[in-house]
Structures are given as C-alpha cells and as structure tokens.
Amino acid sequence: MQLVRQNEKSVTKRCRTVCAVLAALLVAAAASGCADGAREQAAGRDEPASPAAGQPGAAARPGAGAAEARAERLKRAQAARAAAAKKWGLAKVPLAAPAPPAQKPRITTREGFEVEGGEALPPVFTTVPTEERIVFLTMDDGAEKDPELLRMMTELKIPYSAFLSDYVVSDDYGYFKDMQARGVTLSNHTLNHRYLPGLSAAEQRREICGEQEKIEKYFGKRPTLFRPPYGNYNGDTLRAAKSCGIKAVPLWAAEAFPDHMEWREWDRDLHPGDIVLTHFRGREDWGGSMADMIRNVMKAITDKGYAVARLEDYV
Structure with missing residues (x-):
C-alpha cells in the first residue's frame, strides 16, 4: 500500500511538471500570436507596425521621408537665395x-x-x-x-x-x-x-x-x-x-x-x-x-x- 501511494505521488509530481511546461508554451505561443496579429492589423492601416529598435527597417512612416526631402530642398534653396542676395548687394533676401x-x-x-x-x-x-x-x-x-x-x-x-x-x-x-x-x-x-x-x-x-x-x-x-x-x-x-x-x-x-x-x-x-x-x-x-x-x-x-x-x- 505504501508503494502504491509513493507511485501515485510520483505520477502526480510528473503531471504537475508537464502541465507547467505546457502552460508556459501556451503563454509564449499566445504572446507570439498577439504580436503577429498586431503587425497584421497595422499592415492593414496606413502605418505599419514599427520593427524592434535596432532592427533593419525601423524607419519612419510612409511619406515622412518625402516630406523631409521637400523641407531639405526648401532649406537649401533659401540658403542659396540668401547667398545670392548677399553676393548681389540686396538689402534683404527676396x-x-x-x-x-x-x-x-x-x-x-x-x-x-x-x-x-x-x-x-x-x-x-x-x-x-x-x-x-x-x-x-x-x-x-x-x-x-x-x-x-x-x-x-x-x-x-x-x-x-x-x-x-x-x-x-x-x-x-x-x-x-x-x-x-x-x-x-x-x-x-x-x-x-x-x-x-x-x-x-x-x-x-x-x-x-x-x-x-x-x-x-x-x-x-x-x-x-x-x-x-x-x-x-x-x-x-x-x-x-x-x-x-x-x-x-x-x-x-x-x-x-x-x-x-x-x-x-x-x-x-x-x-x-x-x-x-x-x-x-x-x-x-x-x-x-x-x-x-x-x-x-x-x-x-x-x-x-x-x-x-x-x-x-x-x-
């Protein structure tokens, strides 16, 4: 009888261990699924999910690069006009x-x-x-x-x-x-x-x-x-x-x-x-x-x- 009780305790212990492992795996899978879902949901909008920091492609939203390029062109054009105004002796930059x-x-x-x-x-x-x-x-x-x-x-x-x-x-x-x-x-x-x-x-x-x-x-x-x-x-x-x-x-x-x-x-x-x-x-x-x-x-x-x-x- 004592042997049977020991066997039952051993089985129960093993079951608890296995269940804990399975639970951990399920939690990890759920977390991964949520992350993938967030990316898929973001992909359906105008803004894609941001990649992890430090990873390739961790860039700004679409259109931001074009806006920055336009701003940079305007900045350069104004600087060139200011230099030309100084060269030609204008009182102010046009x-x-x-x-x-x-x-x-x-x-x-x-x-x-x-x-x-x-x-x-x-x-x-x-x-x-x-x-x-x-x-x-x-x-x-x-x-x-x-x-x-x-x-x-x-x-x-x-x-x-x-x-x-x-x-x-x-x-x-x-x-x-x-x-x-x-x-x-x-x-x-x-x-x-x-x-x-x-x-x-x-x-x-x-x-x-x-x-x-x-x-x-x-x-x-x-x-x-x-x-x-x-x-x-x-x-x-x-x-x-x-x-x-x-x-x-x-x-x-x-x-x-x-x-x-x-x-x-x-x-x-x-x-x-x-x-x-x-x-x-x-x-x-x-x-x-x-x-x-x-x-x-x-x-x-x-x-x-x-x-x-x-x-x-x-x-």
Whole structure:
C-alpha cells in the first residue's frame, strides 16, 4: 500500500511538471500570436507596425521621408537665395512666391480703361486678381543688353517678363534667346515703339502683328501678351492685337528706376497682384545699371512684404 501511494505521488509530481511546461508554451505561443496579429492589423492601416529598435527597417512612416526631402530642398534653396542676395548687394533676401494657382484668375479690363465698341477684346489691366501678397516684374523694349542682369536674376531666382520691340532687339537676338532659355517669356511691344493711337488701323496692325512674326521667327513662340508703347492704345489697337493672337494687355501699377519708384495709384503703394514696369536701360539713360534697378525695386517689394511671381502663371 505504501508503494502504491509513493507511485501515485510520483505520477502526480510528473503531471504537475508537464502541465507547467505546457502552460508556459501556451503563454509564449499566445504572446507570439498577439504580436503577429498586431503587425497584421497595422499592415492593414496606413502605418505599419514599427520593427524592434535596432532592427533593419525601423524607419519612419510612409511619406515622412518625402516630406523631409521637400523641407531639405526648401532649406537649401533659401540658403542659396540668401547667398545670392548677399553676393548681389540686396538689402534683404527676396521672399519666395507661393505656388501658382491651379486655375488662372479671370482677367477683365480695368474700369476706365475700356474702348469704344463693346465687342470682346483683349482685357487691359494693371493688377491681376489675387489675394496673395505677390507682384509681377516686367521689362520693356530691349535697348540695354546687360549680361549681368541675366546672371543676377538667374542666381536670385526672381521671375520677370520681357516685352520686346524689334528695332532695339534686332542687333542681338542671341541675348534674348539666352534670356528665354533661362525661363523668361518674351512678349510683344511692337516693331518700332510708335505712338499707336496716332496711326491708322492698318499701320497699327503692321506694328503689332509684325512683331508677333518676328518673335515667332527668332524665338519660336508667338506671344499672347502685348503692351502698347507708353501705355497708349485705342479700339483699333486692341482689334489689331486680337487679330494676330494677343489674349491680354497688361499695363502697370508702378514703375521702377535705379533710385526711385513711380506710382500709378493714389496711395503710392503696392497691392496684391500689381504689375511693376521697368525698362532695359543702363547708365547712359538713367544713371544706374540694371543691377542697381533690381536692387532698388526688390528693396521696395521686400520691405512691403511682397514676393515676385511669374506673370504667365496667372494670365
């Protein structure tokens, strides 16, 4: 009887040992299953389960790398612009313009700038409709061909638009071809820069459409923007412009010189979407270089909290 009791105790002890081992194995399996389930559940969401620290692939969530790369590019671009501003003697680093709109704003003729007739003609305006604190820099004629301007604007990444007259451009088309290659849009400012309202309808058409043909011939693209010399025009001007492909007639709200600004508006200030005019001129004409003019106009624009945007992205 004593032997039987000893055997029973031995069996019971062995059973307890086996059960403890089995229980431990079940707990481990359950823990493993829960971990795998968590990974599978996370895989079904946008965010995968994070690998254990120190393991390969313990990286950030999808998209974080792209955002960091964009931030790094912006940081480098701003540093490059700051270095360029210092190199070219700007008082402040130019502000960066926002991304252009997905859809261009609707442009209409400014009140008081209408012509007789009433038919649909290219709109004449001095300001682009926008709530962004941006302005647009434009340069007229093409008399001064300063290589320093091309380098300066490229390094500063300041956009601008050129309105060309063939009589001062024709001695060096290559300069403006280089400008075009740097991203500048070349638009129409007539063949000979004449006072258009004093010409007949046929003469106006030769001036405007003739310049369309010149720009297309030498630069490969027919303009859609036109600026009449001195800002003067009449109904015949707009009808002639429309007949050869012009879509809009941007004038200006302010004019820049190397030593001062001139204003069209009563408050002598900039407004969102204002168009700023300047000219291809040098020391012989206005006592300063193109670089001097850029330093002056960018000081005025930046001091007032505006950035320069690309006109053709909005018109």
